[in-house]
Amino acid sequence: MNKKTLTGPISINSKGIGFFDLPDKKEESLEIQPENLARAFHGDVVEVQKLGGPKPRKSLGRAREVKEQAKVVRIISRAKTQFVGIIQKTDDKSFLIPDDKRMYVDIFIDPKSLARTVLAKTENQKILVEITDWPETEKNPRGKVVKVIGTAGENNTEMESIVLEKGFRVDFPAEVLAEAEKIKNEYKSHFAEEVKNRRDMRETLTMTIDPADAKDFDDAISFKELSDGTFEIGVHIADVSYFVTPGTVLDREAEKRGLSVYLVDRTIPMLPEVLSNDLCSLNPNEDKFTFSAVFKIDKNAKILDKWFGRTVIHSDKRFSYEDAQKVLDNASSPGVNGEATWSPGVGALSKLNNLAKILEKQKFGAGAINFETDEVKFVLDAAGKPLSVYRKTRLDTHKLVEEYMLLANRAVAEHIFHSQNNESLARTVLAKKQSVYRIHGKPDPERIEALAFFLKALGFDLRNEKGSVTSRDINKLLKQVEGTPNEELIKTATIRSMAKAVYSTKNIGHFGLAFRFYTHFTSPIRRYPDLLVHRFLEREIDGGKIAPNEYEKFEKSCLALSELEKKASDAERASIKYKQVEYMQSHVGETFQGTITGVTDWGIYIEEKITKCEGMAKLRDLNDDYYVLDEKNYTIRGQRTGKKYTLGDSVTFKVVAADMEKRVLDYQIL
DSSP states (O other), X not given: OOOOEEEEEOEEOTTSOEEEEETTEEEEEEEEOGGGSTTOOTTOEEEEEEEEOOOOOOOOSSSOOOOOEEEEEEEEEOSOOEEEEEEEEETTEEEEEESOTTOOSOEEEOHHHHHTSGGGTOOSEEEEEEEEEOOTTOSSOEEXXXXXXXXXXXXXXXXXXXXXXTTOOSSOOHHHHHHHHHHHHHHHHHHHHHHTTSEEOTTSEEEEEEOTTOOOOOEEEEEEEOTTSOEXXXXXXXXXXXXXXXXXXXXXXXXXXXXXXXXXXXXXXXXXXXIXXXXXXXXXXXXXXXXXXXXXXXXXXXXXXXXXXXXXXEOOEEEEHHHHHHHHHHHHSTTOOSSTTOHHHHHHHHXXXXXXXXXXXXXXXXXXXXXXXXXXXXXXXTTSOEEEEEEOOOOHHHHHHHHHHHHHHHHHHHHHHHHTSOHHHHHHTOOOEEEEEEEBOOOOHHHHHHHHHHHXXXXXXXXXXXXXXXXXXXXXXXXXXXXXXXXXXXXXXXXHHSOOOEEEEEOOOBTTTTBSSOOOOSOTTTBHHHHHHHHHHHHHHTTOOOOHHHHHHHHHHHHHHHXXXXXHHHHHHHHHHHHHHHHHHTTTTOEEEEEEEEEOSSEEEEEETTTOOEEXXXXXXXXXXXXXXXXXXTEEEETTTOOEEETTOEEEEEEEEEETTTTEEEEEEO
16 A cells, blocks of 8 residues: 555545545545544645545546545644534534534534523524534534524524635724724824825826725726827725734734625625725725826827826716716717716716727737626615526726726736846746736646537537647637527636636736736735735835745735635625525526536536526436436436437526525426
C-alpha cells in the first residue's frame, strides 16, 4: 500500500462520503468512505493516504464517479466550527440537527448552555451552535449555543441562518460601532482642512448610477467637455481609506468580514451604516471625499492622459439604472417621458454612453469573453414572501457604468505595476508582488476537453488544442449558440469550465477580460480588497514603498479574501434558491414550460424558463416506459419506445412538491 500522503481540502456530500481532489489531475478525486473520515468536516484541510483500488473513470455528469479509495490520517485545520440548525430532543438529551446536509453527524448540546436560552421551553427554533470538543469515546461532537436566531420558516430567521451558516457576522461589535460614531462626530471639524489636500472637482458635472434600491454609492462619474474637443471623464470612488485606517478595530472588522453579503431581501454590510450609507457614500447634493482616476479621452475613446489622486466631489444627480436609461432613450427620441428634465445630464450621459460603446467594442476586439447571463429578481411582500420572479433586464446604462469601472480598475493596476517595475519586466507581465490584483487564469485543459465533448453532443464545436483554448475561441462558440434553445445551458456550462477569478499579489493578467493588468479599485465600501488597493495607490503617489516582509501578509489576505468571496456567493445563491422554492410552493399543481439542464441515473433536472426555478423530475415517475441514462449523449432514453429527453430540450412540467426544509423542487414531466 502507498504510504505517501497528500494535503488539501476535503469535500463531503450529503451521504457523508468524502472526496479529495488530486492536485495533478483536477478532474479526478479520491473517495473517502464515512468510516475513513477520521471526524473531518466539509472544507477541512486534511492529510489523506491512498488505499488503492480501481482508478476513477471520467464522467461529465452532475455527480463525479470516483472509485479510488483513501482515508484521512490527520485534520490540519477546521473550515468551520459553528453550525445552524434545529434542536431535537431525545429522552433527556438535546441535539442540533444541522441545516448543512454535508454535516453528517448531529451535535450534542451542553445542557447548561441550553438552559441559558429560551430553547429550554420553545420548540422549532433555529439556533447557532459552536462545537467545543469531540471526545474520542463519544459518537457526536459537543457544542454550545451561540445565538437563538428565531422561529424556523420565518423569512428573517431563514435569511439570517444562511448568513450565519456561511460564517458571516450579522451584527457589529459595540467597539466597532463606537469607533464609527467617533469618526462621524470628528468628520466635519476636519473637512475644510482636508479639502486643501485634494483636487477640488465639486464644480464638475457629476452623477451616480446604481440599482434603484441601493443605499451605498461607491462610485460616481464626472464629465467635462474640453476646449480642444476632448473629454475629461472622472471615475470617483468613495475614499474609504480616509476613514478606515490600518490597525483600527474598524479595519480589523472589515478585513474579517471581507465584503458585503447580498441576499434576496437584504445586505449584510462590510462597514457600519454610519460609514457605508452616510460618510463614505457618494450621496447626491453632498460634498464627498473620493479617490479618483481622471482620464482625458478623445472622441474615439483613446486615452490621452491619466491622473490618479485624492479629490473632493459633489454629486449633482443620483440615477437609478432605469432612470438613466430613460434619459438616453429620450435623447434619441425627443418627447418621450422620462428624466430628461435634468437638462445638464442629457448631453453628458449621451456622450458617456457613446464612448462606453467604443470602449466595449475595444474590449471585445482584444479578446474579452462576452459572458452575459440572466439574473433573477424577486418582488416580495412586507413579510418577505415572493409574489413574483422575473429576469433582470441588462440596459445600456449597466454597460456604461461597467465600462468606466473596468477602465479605472485596469488603469490603476497598470499604473501601480509600472511605477514599481522597470519597463523590460513590465513587458513580460511577470509580476513582482506589487499590489492586490484581480487575476483570472487560463482554464484547465481537462475541463475544456470535457466541455468540448459535451458541446459536440449538442451539435456545437469548441476549437481547442488538447484542452488549450483562447478567449477568441470561446467567443466564437458563444456567437454560434446565440439565439438557439441551448444558449443559456451552454453559457452556464462554459462559465463552469472557466477558472475562478481570485485576488493575488502575483499578477498573471485576466483571461476573461483579456487584460494584462486588472484589479478591484471601484467598490471599497463593500469589498476589502479595494480598500487595500487604495492604500497601495496612496503609498505609490506619496512615494512610499512596500516593505518585503509585508508581501507574505498581503498574499495571505488575498487567499482569505478569495475564500470569503466564494462563501458570500454561496450565501447569495442559497437565498435565491430558498425564495425560488418558496415561490413555487404557492404554485404546486400548476403547469410551466422548462428546459432540461441535467440528466442523471435517477432523474431529469428542469429549469423553468421565466423564473429559472430548477427542480427534478424523477425517472420512476415516468410511467410510459422504462428510462435509462445514455451518458455519452446526455440523454434519458426509453427502452421500449425509444422516446428520449436530452439536455436543452423544452418540456412541459407540473410542480409536484416544494420542500422548504431541503430546498428542493419536485417536477413531473407532462
